[in-house]
Amino acid sequence: MQPAPLIRIEGLGKTYLMGEKRLEVLRGIDLEIAAGELVALTGPSGAGKSTFLHLLGALDVPTRGRVLFEGEDVFGRGEDGLAAFRNQTIGFVFQSHHLLPEFTALENAMMPALIRRVARGDARRRAAEMLETVGLGERMEHRPGELSGGEQQRVALARALCLQPKLLLADEPTGNLDPQTAEGIHALLADLNVRMGITAVVVTHNERLAAALPRRLRLVQGRLA
Numbered sequence: 001m002q003p004a005p006l007i008r009i010e011g012l013g014k015t016y017l018m019g020e021k022r023l024e025v026l027r028g029i030d031l032e033i034a035a036g037e038l039v040a041l042t043g044p045s046g047a048g049k050s051t052f053l054h055l056l057g058a059l060d061v062p063t064r065g066r067v068l069f070e071g072e073d074v075f076g077r078g079e080d081g082l083a084a085f086r087n088q089t090i091g092f093v094f095q096s097h098h099l100l101p102e103f104t105a106l107e108n109a110m111m112p113a114l115i116r117r118v119a120r121g122d123a124r125r126r127a128a129e130m131l132e133t134v135g136l137g138e139r140m141e142h143r144p145g146e147l148s149g150g151e152q153q154r155v156a157l158a159r160a161l162c163l164q165p166k167l168l169l170a171d172e173p174t175g176n177l178d179p180q181t182a183e184g185i186h187a188l189l190a191d192l193n194v195r196m197g198i199t200a201v202v203v204t205h206n207e208r209l210a211a212a213l214p215r216r217l218r219l220v221q222g223r224l225a
C-alpha cells in the first residue's frame, strides 16, 4: 500500500466577503504533497498564492474543502488544536524577515524554542546548529541591522526550522532581495531539502527561481493550472 501523502488537499476553496460582495479567491484545489517534496508555487499577482499558503498553515480557514495532514483533517480540530498544529508542525518564512531588531541572530533563531518552553541551553544549541546549517555560523552575535538582506532572511529560515517543523511554508521569501541573493536563498532551500529532507512550499513571482525547484505549481485565478 502507498504511504499516505504528507498533505492531501480536497476541493479547497476560499471566498472573502466584503460587505455585499463575494470574492472567490480559491475555486476548488485538489493536490497531494509527499513528505520530502520541495514545491514552488507561482502565479500572477492576486491569483490566491498567499491565501492558499495561509490555509495550508492554518493561519486562515477555508470556505469549503479539506486539508488532511498525515491523514488527519486539519480544520476538524478546535481553535486550540489549530494553534498547536501551527506551532508544532509548520515553520513560516515571509517576504519581510520579522526579526526582532534588539536581539542577536542567535536569540532570534531561539525564539520559537523559548516560546515552546524548550530549556534555554537546548534552545541555544538547536538555534546555533540551524544557523550553522544556513551558513551563518560566523554571524550569530550580529543583530539584524548588522546583517545583509540575504543574511537576515537566512536567520528567519533558521528560526523557522529551529523546532524541525514537518512543513516549511515560505511566502515570497526572496521578494525583497536582489536577484543574486534571491538565487542564493533558493539554492539554500534546495540544499536543505536534499540534506535534511525538509518538505517545503515556496511562493515566488520569479519563474526562473521556480524553474530550479523540483516541483512547480501554478495558480491562475484560484485554480491550479
Ligand SMILES: Nc1ncnc2c1ncn2[C@@H]1O[C@H](COP(=O)(O)OP(=O)(O)OP(=O)(O)O)[C@@H](O)[C@H]1O
Binding pocket: 016, 017, 018, 023, 025, 043, 044, 045, 046, 047, 048, 049, 050, 051, 052
Ligand atoms: N482578508 C482578505 N479579505 C478580502 N480580500 C482578500 C483578503 N486577502 C486577500 N484578498 C484578495 O484575494 C485575492 C488573492 O490575494 P492573495 O494575496 O492570495 O494573492 P497572491 O497570489 O498572493 O498575490 P501577490 O502575488 O500579489 O501577493 C486578491 O484579490 C486580494 O485582494
